Amino acid sequence: MKEKFHVSSSPHIHSGVTTSEIMRDVAIALMPASVMGVYQFGFQAFLVLLVSVTACVVTEYLYEHFMKKPYHPYECSALVTGLLIGMNLPASIPLWMPVVGGIFAILVVKQLYGGLGQNIMNPALAARCFLLICFTGQMTNFSILTASEYGASNKGTYLFYHGAAAVDGITGATPLAAVKAGESVQLFDLFWGFTGGVIGETSVVMILIGAVYMLYRKVINLRIPLAYLLSFVLFLVLFGGHGADPTYLAIQLCGGGLMLGAFFMATDYTTSPITPNGQIVFGICLGILTGIFRIFGKSAEGVSYAIIFCNLLVPVIEKVTMPTAFGRGRKG
Amino acid sequence: MAAGTFQGGMHPYDGKELSMDRHTSVLLPKKELVFPVSQHIGAPAVPVVSVGDTVLAGQKLAQATGYVSSCVISSVSGTVKAVEPRLTATGGKVLSIVVENDGEYRMAQGIGELRDVSRLSKEEIRKIIQEAGIVGMGGAGFPTHVKLTPKEDTAIDYVIVNGSECEPYLTSDYRMMLEEPKRLIAGLKIVLKLFERAEGIIAVEDNKPEAIAKVKEAIGTDSRISVRQLKTKYPQGSERQLIYAVTGRKINSSMLPSDAGCIVNNVDTILSVGLAVAESTPLMRRVVTVTGNAIKEPGNFIVKTGSSYQELLEAAGGFCAPVGKMISGGPMMGQALYSLDIPVTKVSSALLVLTQEEARQLEPGACIRCGRCVSVCPGRIVPQKLMEYAQRFDTKGFEKIDGMECCECGCCTYVCPAGRKLTQSFKQMRRQVQEERRKK
Ligand code: SF4
């Protein structure tokens, strides 16, 4: 009789929400933006995504296999990292680069720091920054030749491979670079994502759809993204030199990697604070830092570096924002 | 007024629909009843009967030793068959008095006589409660007469009856509020006699509107007693959370409710006080919910203490699905059982049987730092960090980040997507810390 029953300590029930389910939800939430990226930049974008996902999953598998660690194929965490790396790359990049990025992210940033939950920097962003430093040229080349500029003999094939962005009459420059250079951009295009940029960051609408899904599934909460976006806007109003000009603010909010960063990368569990107040502090730090990078920095971008930098602050933020236990006064 | 609540907590599937509409039925025991001498917190009682003695229902079997201790009363008439260690719900063997039931339920003298409560002094009331063997029946088993004797009676502002019954599946308190509201109020009035400045509050979660209506009706126009609605959320019935939700006062693990001017008692405890004081009936029965998806006919039973869990199971029609886990109490804080050959004690609130599907455990994985444990913890501590110390068996660090404020509610383990056994580790750590403190 004794063997028949499971005798363990309470609690005896579980919510049923597991790590794999959460990771799967994140992957699902990334789908709209990915699909939009492929539509915009064509089959080559699809290849980049596919290659980086494969690189991450295979690296993870091989590492855990050779280190004799249990492999959790359903955990989907490497898949999400791979997807995020791909989404942070320009579509025109040579395909061996996502491979390098994926291996770097999983092997160096994640596994060598102890694996799932232990890394101190967001693997996808660390990989992006690594590639940016090593291969600045390819990583910042967003120019797209339209079909007629290219002189494509078969327009259909050309567009299939290069996507909607290569249709005649659409500029390839990233909106923030354009603004920095004094050009004007169409807010509508920005919002829907008919602009240049890395694969996954262009369409605010698609990113927000994914974000709403994650919020609905309670995968993330609003503390980090909201604190991030609000403090960023506030910083721009104060120091951006355009006051509260709504067009300027909207372009800054919708352009570049801000939305993707705020909802999908700043909220990465492992590299953001676990304490509720810490999450707000973290968001504010991000907002200010992104503002500094964008206004005073040389490049028009700044989200990736801001997030990576704030990742390093997480232990400190957590330490100072430890909650006070229920019924305990402020302790000295 | 908005429903009272607290920070943290969560909503597990509550399974109450299985048994909440089942009227209680009285369950008569079979041959043998087992009465452990330690069913409470504090010094074990000492047997005052010996093998071969004839005992009557309501007769004392074991005498409390010292102040923080409680008497054990026979629930049947019969013969003492043995005084020996027997298995109990906690998994260990405890010295027990075994009574052979003669099936006649002859009462000891004076049992059931009505008393004129208005003529009793405070001391007499406390004495009766002590002699009746009443302890906190919500699960802790702290002797009620001790609880009802704070440093100063006049410092008590609230006597709270905990009717939240936040543990999933349990419905015994709910049934009592529906079926015995008058007796409940009578019991509360007796307790209020001890604390002249206090108001009586019956705290009920807002998913139990019928109970609220019944209790309100029983209160009538008494201005000293009121019902307070609480938000339905686990662990609303945890003492500290309850006090906060009702009064806005906060206490920590090293304080007593009376430090915040509160006395908190469970529904069945207050009922037992009423029975003991007004009707000269010591603690011989308790209300038990037998439920779960592996139970054929879930229900609520009025059970004589000392009855076997096996009989509870039979009364509920036995199993109807492959058994995954048997639990004494609720799924969040109850005790897993490996045998049903154990007695119902003063603190047995339920027999819950989960199916294999429901009892499946998650394979513990790496913490993904999702923060779910932090947001549900009613103690406002950081389980994820506590776990780091627990894994290193670092009791100092554990104490430093308020590990002792953990009330072992189980919320963190319930939500952890990585399946980490947080609560389970904290329990061990807390035992360890308490032990170290005692040594000092
Ligand atoms: S709930 Fe589990 S996985 Fe999430 S932070 Fe807490 S311990 Fe880690």
Ligand code: SF4
């Ligand atoms: S078991 Fe302890 S640490 Fe976990 S949620 Fe409950 S009080 Fe917090």
